[in-house]
Amino acid sequence: MGWLFISPAIISLGLFLALPLFASFGLSLTDFNVFAVRDWGRASFIGLANYQALFRDPLFWISLRNTLYFAIVAVPLSIAASLTIALLLNRKDVKMKRFFRLGYFLPVITTTAAVAVVWRWVLNPRFGIVNWLLSLVGIEGPAWLADPRWAMPALIAMVIWRGLGWNMIIFLAGLQGIPKHYYEAAQIDGANGWQLLWHITVPLLRPTMFFVTIMTIIGYLQFFEEPFIMTDGGPLNATISVVLYIYRQGFRFFNLGYASALAYVLFMIIITITLLRIWVGRTSSEY
Amino acid sequence: MQEKRVASTVLVHIALLIGLVLMIMPFVWMLSTSFMTEAEAFTFPPRFIPQEPILDNYVELFRRLDFTTYFKNTIIVALFVTTISLFLNSLAGYAFAKIDFRGRNKLFLAIMATMMVPGQVTVIPVFLLMRIFGMVNTHAGLIVPGLVGAFGIFFMRQFIKTIPDELIEAAQIDGASEFWIYARVIMPLCKPALATLGLFTFMGSWNSFFWPLIIATDSNMFTLPVAIAVLSGQHGTNFPLLMAGATIVVAPIVVVFLFLQRYFTSGITLTGLKG
Numbered sequence: 313m314g315w316l317f318i319s320p321a322i323i324s325l326g327l328f329l330a331l332p333l334f335a336s337f338g339l340s341l342t343d344f345n346v347f348a349v350r351d352w353g354r355a356s357f358i359g360l361a362n363y364q365a366l367f368r369d370p371l372f373w374i375s376l377r378n379t380l381y382f383a384i385v386a387v388p389l390s391i392a393a394s395l396t397i398a399l400l401l402n403r404k405d406v407k408m409k410r411f412f413r414l415g416y417f418l419p420v421i422t423t424t425a426a427v428a429v430v431w432r433w434v435l436n437p438r439f440g441i442v443n444w445l446l447s448l449v450g451i452e453g454p455a456w457l458a459d460p461r462w463a464m465p466a467l468i469a470m471v472i473w474r475g476l477g478w479n480m481i482i483f484l485a486g487l488q489g490i491p492k493h494y495y496e497a498a499q500i501d502g503a504n505g506w507q508l509l510w511h512i513t514v515p516l517l518r519p520t521m522f523f524v525t526i527m528t529i530i531g532y533l534q535f536f537e538e539p540f541i542m543t544d545g546g547p548l549n550a551t552i553s554v555v556l557y558i559y560r561q562g563f564r565f566f567n568l569g570y571a572s573a574l575a576y577v578l579f580m581i582i583i584t585i586t587l588l589r590i591w592v593g594r595t596s597s598e599y
Numbered sequence: 600m601q602e603k604r605v606a607s608t609v610l611v612h613i614a615l616l617i618g619l620v621l622m623i624m625p626f627v628w629m630l631s632t633s634f635m636t637e638a639e640a641f642t643f644p645p646r647f648i649p650q651e652p653i654l655d656n657y658v659e660l661f662r663r664l665d666f667t668t669y670f671k672n673t674i675i676v677a678l679f680v681t682t683i684s685l686f687l688n689s690l691a692g693y694a695f696a697k698i699d700f701r702g703r704n705k706l707f708l709a710i711m712a713t714m715m716v717p718g719q720v721t722v723i724p725v726f727l728l729m730r731i732f733g734m735v736n737t738h739a740g741l742i743v744p745g746l747v748g749a750f751g752i753f754f755m756r757q758f759i760k761t762i763p764d765e766l767i768e769a770a771q772i773d774g775a776s777e778f779w780i781y782a783r784v785i786m787p788l789c790k791p792a793l794a795t796l797g798l799f800t801f802m803g804s805w806n807s808f809f810w811p812l813i814i815a816t817d818s819n820m821f822t823l824p825v826a827i828a829v830l831s832g833q834h835g836t837n838f839p840l841l842m843a844g845a846t847i848v849v850a851p852i853v854v855v856f857l858f859l860q861r862y863f864t865s866g867i868t869l870t871g872l873k874g
Contacts, residue, residue, distance in 0.1 A: 313777045314700030321691035321710075324747035329713050332724035339723060349730070400615055405608040414860065415619040418626070421856045421863075423806040425824035426848035429831045430629045433838045441628055444645050473622065534717050537808050541828050555719050563813055568723050579720045586715060 340573035346566035355569065362573035372574065374549050375557040382468060382553065383532040390472045390528060391479060391521075398483035399509070413484070417477035424474070428541040431470045432457065435542075457543050460550040467538050467551055475531075479524050486520030487513070526589050533582055554578050626849070633657070633843035640839045656843035666847060668819055669826040676741045676811075676822060677804040681797050684746045688796070689789060691747070692755025693781050697767060707756075714749045718809060726813055736817045744810065751796055758792035759785060795862040798855070805852055823848040 340362055342348075348355035366372050397416060401409055419427065434440050435456040443453030454462040494512050503511070536555040539545055545552030545560075554574065562571030627647060632640050634652040660666040694700070695707050725744050726735075734740035762785060770780045786793070811822045821829065827844045834840055856863065 314694045314698035314703060317694035317698065317777070317781070318691045318706070320687045321747045321752060322706075324687065325710065325713060325749075327728070328725055328744045328747075329716065329721055332721035332728070333716060335724035335727075336720055349727075397615070397618065400611055403611060405604075406611060406615070412615050412619060414857075415622055417863075418853070418856075419622060421802060421852055422626075422849045423808075423824050423827075423852065425806075425808045425828050426845040427625075429827055429841050430625050430845050432831065433632065433842060434625050434628065436838070439641050439643055439645060441624060441645050444643070447644075473625075476622075530715075530717070534719065536719075541831055558719050559809075559812075562723055563726075568727070572723050575717075575720045575723065579717060582717055583715060 336572045337576060339569050340576050342569045344567075344569035344572075349566055349568070358569075362570050363577075365570065366573055366577065371549065371552070371557060372554075375545075375552045375554045378464065378550070378552055379533060379535060379554045382464060382471075382535055383529060385465075386468045386471055386532055387525065387528050389468070390475055391524060393472060394476045394479035394524075395483050395521075397476065398480045398487060399513070401480070402484060402487045413481070416480055419474045420477040422474075424537045425541060427474060428470070428538050431466075431538075432542050435466050435470075458547060460548045463543055463547060463550045467542065470542075471532070471535070471538060475528070479528065482524055483517070483520060486517050489520075490516045522589075526586060529585055529589070530582055533578065533585070629842045629845055629849075632839050633846045635839045637837060637839055656840045657847070659840060660843055660847065664830070665818065665821075666823075666826065666844070669821050669823050670847070672738070672741070672815075672820060673805060673822040673824075675738055677801050679738070679742045680745060680804040681801045683742070684748070684751055684800055685793055685797050687747050688751030689755045689759075689786065689793065690781065691752045693759050693785055695752065695756045696759035697762075697764070697785075698777065710749050710752060722810070722813060729814060735814060736820045738820070740814045741811055741820070741822065745804070745807070751800065754796050755789070755792060758789060762788055791862070794859070798859055798862050801855070802852060 341357060341359060342355045343358050343361075344352075344355040400406065401412055406412070435442050437443055437453065437455040437458065440456075442456070446453040456462050456466040490513065494516070495508055498508055498512060534555050535553045536559065539551040539553050539556050540559070543551045545556050555578070558571050558574045558578070561567045561574060628645065631647050631649055633656055634649045634654070635646070636651075636653060636655075639646065639649060639651075695703060729735050729740050729744070732740075734743065766784055766788075767780055770784050775783070806824060807822075808824045808828070811825045812828070815821050815825060818826075818829075827841075827848050830844050831841055
């Protein structure tokens with residue numbers, strides 16, 4: 313009876329997840345291209361040639377470097393920002409908590425594709441509100457998305473703005489799970505605010521922090537919609553991400569074999585980082 | 600000491616307020632630009648209140664461009680995905696929570712492991728599969744691949760686990776079938792979980808981009824997110840038109856969120872605790 317209940321789920325996951333997971337590895341060992349899409353007979357087995365080609369492909373390395381640059385800068389900034397807001401919102405003396413929470417959370421629920429278009433306008437060098445705000449404090453803002461040096465920082469700012477509320481809510485839940493009497497006991501011993509933060513909040517928030525970090529890293533390594541809509545990987549490939557490159561190879565050029573190899577490399581990177589983080593989390597929480 | 604505390608309270612509120620303004624400002628500006636002419640939008644410093652608000656941008660989206668179709672596609676897909684996936688995920692969640700069968704725990708772990716697989720790895724074979732099924736450029740093609748997910752099954756299982764076994768046993772003594780128990784005993788008790796998961800699913804479907812971009816190559820199958828991306832490519836500098844388009848995509852989801860936000864926070868908290 314149990315099998316009957318789960319069979320639709322199993323069939324669906326098998327067909328659209330398990331099977332494709334193996335199939336895409338199989339595809340990555342072929343030269344499946346635009347001609348093979350119409351007639352599968354035209355694809356042939358080429359062993360690891362796609363992987364060899366990929367390691368010599370400068371655009372792959374650029375996209376990987378961009379993705380890592382993005383993740384390495386954006387993950388800590390995003391976590392720091394959402395934790396700061398969660399800590400502020402968790403203070404007893406803060407009024408209108410629901411209102412603030414709602415406002416900070418709003419960007420999370422909105423459609424990334426639409427928000428990316430809005431940010432093209434927000435970041436407009438001559439008329440956008442970012443450069444207007446900067447001009448108010450006497451800074452002449454750069455051309456953002458048109459400038460190879462500033463395009464990625466602009467995307468990072470937008471992604472942090474968008475994702476802040478999500479991690480904020482998870483941190484708030486974590487903060488509320490810390491028993492109040494720890495703080496009370498420490499206060500009786502004369503601990504000040506920073507000491508409470510450093511010796512009680514931070515260690516006890518570790519499981520939440522662990523979860524948030526992993527989810528944020530995995531999400532950021534799949535960075536796609538923002539560069540696709542806002543820069544199309546440019547200027548001068550400054551914002552091409554691995555997933556954007558997979559999309560280009562797979563669905564613009566229909567080099568499905570090569571794109572599968574790219575996707576598998578990304579998959580391996582994500583799994584490695586996830587397992588590494590789990591391993592680090594296990595060993596360092598034992599004290 | 601007292602004064603210092605008051606000062607810090609005021610400072611925290613000011614900081615939170617400035618942050619909030621920065622969070623909301625892009626939306627306010629999106630909305631106001633959508634009612635402007637191009638001439639008015641391209642002024643510096645930027646205006647937040649249009650001097651002569653116009654509806655032309657919205658009219659153009661629905662009359663000349665095909666936003667009615669895109670809107671319909673998005674709603675159809677989101678509604679089908681939400682209802683069917685609630686049914687399938689809760690069915691599986693119930694079995695994993697309450698029915699003993701061989702290999703249950705191993706299978707559940709295997710399903711949970713699929714959460715680690717990023718969509719980009721499976722998308723190419725799924726696309727080829729959809730070609731075989733003849734589902735490219737159809738509503739079915741947009742709907743079917745995303746119906747069952749490990750998260751939905753996990754979410755329903757966790758909730759159903761908290762329902763006491765006695766209720767199920769009592770129904771079994773009365774001779775109820777397993778499906779009757781699922782439909783008449785368990786599901787009515789799952790309303791809050793179904794509401795939360797249903798909202799997540801609806802929003803996920805409404806906002807989804809990668810899969811619709813690949814499977815809907817014909818403009819009559821576009822969903823709103825794909826349509827706004829294409830519009831942004833074609834009318835790259837007509838920002839009032841683009842902002843009207845963005846408003847149409849974003850507004851329904853914001854309204855849904857404002858009405859049903861209590862289900863959201865409870866749901867996110869649940870996902871946060873699973874780590």
